[in-house]
Amino acid sequence: MSKPALRYLSLGFLVSAIVLAGYRLFFYDVQTIASEDTVVEESALTKEEVSYKEKYEALLAETEIANLEKETATSEPDAVKEEATSESTESAEAESSEPSEKKITVTINDGDPSSVASQQLQAQGLIEDAFDFDGFLENNDYAALIRPGSYEVSSEMDYEQLANVLMGNN
Known part of the structure; x- marks a missing residue:
């Protein structure tokens, strides 16, 4: 190799090293x-x-x-x-x-499954079977939509109305 060719080769290595160092310094973000x-x-x-x-x-x-x-x-x-x-x-x-209308407050905590609400409603006497109500919630895809909080429900409500109240759609 001749002397000028070797100079241009080393100059090419130097320029590429400077370009890569500049990219890493200004544009490269490890995070x-x-x-x-x-x-x-x-x-x-x-x-x-x-x-x-x-x-x-x-x-x-x-x-x-x-x-x-x-x-x-x-x-x-x-x-x-x-x-x-x-x-x-x-x-x-x-x-x-x-027979009079019975109003009950149902409390659902964060992370409670829908079965907890069903069991509370059954314990208060608003529904006859917690499994039926829980099945209703699952079949209509309401179980995942029940929100935590305290809800006022009455004995005159049907399953659809109870589900709407427990979902916060009231």
């Missing part, structure tokens, strides 16, 4: 590239988290139902004794009073 990689990983984890959350809510609902069944099984003997003593007073009150 942006790293965050793009984590965004892809987070979206993959989100799908997994959704399935785990659904499984957790189902398990939570099952354990709550089991706990309620245990509570009702232990409280039934006491309720039978109380019913026998107060049956005469209740029958007199039932005859004198006409």
Whole structure:
């Protein structure tokens, strides 16, 4: 190689090194590239988290139902004794009073599944079967739309009206 050709080759290496150093100094952002990689990983984890959350809510609902069944099984003997003593007073009150609208406040905490609201409504006597109401919510895709908070509901409402109140569409 001749001397001028070697000079131009070294000058080319120097110019390319300066251009690359300038790009890295002014335009290259390590955090942006790293965050793009984590965004892809987070979206993959989100799908997994959704399935785990659904499984957790189902398990939570099952354990709550089991706990309620245990509570009702232990409280039934006491309720039978109380019913026998107060049956005469209740029958007199039932005859004198006409059926009236019953207003109840239902409280749903953040992260509670829809089955909690169904069980509260059943415990208050607004619905007869919590499983039926929960099935209604699932079939109409209302279960995921129930919002946390305190809601005023009445005994005159049907399933659709109860669902609208619990979704905050009132």
